[in-house]
Amino acid sequence: MNVIGIIGSPRQNGNVSTLVDEVLKGAAEAGHSTKAYRLGEMKYAGCQACMYCKSHDKCRQDDDMSKLMEEMKTADAVVFGSPIYYWQFSSQFRTFIDRLYMFLGQDFSVTLPAGKKAVVVTSQGNPDVDSFRNVFTDFNKLLEMYGFEKVDELHLTAGNSPSTAKENKELMEQARSIGKTL
Ligand SMILES: Cc1cc2nc3c(=O)[nH]c(=O)nc-3n(C[C@H](O)[C@H](O)[C@H](O)COP(=O)(O)O)c2cc1C
Known part of the structure; x- marks a missing residue:
């Protein structure tokens, strides 16, 4: 299986990154191929609502999100990770979500397998x-x-320190085990 991880926190060694990487480690141990996309390191813009994707099989924007969107088509499993920023997912993650608009056709039917x-x-x-x-x-x-x-889903709480996840052995084991059983 092809498993991709999406890390919506800009803290590269933070909790979301640690947990998503741990799920991917478990998946790799189970023999799956894995790849992590760190949104905080990528340059991309939000959906421009140009509707180009409604008559083409891709987004008009060619940026760091293009490869991830291509990979979304063929991935067998996706690990979606985001911190909570002001009662919502992070802007990096929400901007990624908006780009999923390209997987809705002209009649708004879903084109993602x-x-x-x-x-x-x-x-x-x-x-x-x-x-x-x-x-x-x-x-x-x-x-x-x-x-x-x-x-499955994993929710880390009281995670202001970036090492909270690493210090939570039980949660780390849970993350690894989720990856192994994908
Ligand atoms: C801009 C910003 C806004 C935040 N807003 C909230 C919030 O509304 N509620 C909350 O519980 N934590 C909030 N936090 C704390 C983060 O959700 C928390 O530190 C989280 O564990 C960060 O994940 P990371 O370690 O993967 O970066 C905020 C942090 C930042 C930087």
Whole structure:
């Protein structure tokens, strides 16, 4: 299987990065090919609403997101990772989401092949996991619309320090095991 990880935090050694990488490590141990996309290191713009993608099989913008969008087509599993910034996913991650508009055809039917597995990884400063439940639930709607099968989710709380995930042995083991069973 081809498994890709999307890291929506600009902190390259932060919690989202640590957990997404750990899921990918587990997947690699299970014999899958893996690749991580670090949105904080990529240069890309948001959807321009030009509708070019409604008559072409691609986005008009040719930037660092182009390769990831191509890879989304063939990936068998995607690990979606984002921190919570101001009651939402990070702008890096939300801008990535908007670019998924290219996978809706002229009649708004989904053009992304269905049946891909999805894992959702989030990290937040707030210790209460339910504080942003609405964000997770809304993202589930997107996954459902695009035909993903969500296999698991990991939510790190009280994660203001970038090493919170690394110090949480149980969560790290859970992340590795999710990757292994993809
Ligand atoms: C700009 C910004 C906004 C944030 N907003 C929130 C917030 O609304 N709620 C919250 O619980 N944590 C918030 N945080 C804290 C992050 O979600 C938290 O530190 C998270 O663990 C970061 O993930 P990372 O380690 O992968 O970068 C914010 C952090 C930043 C930098």
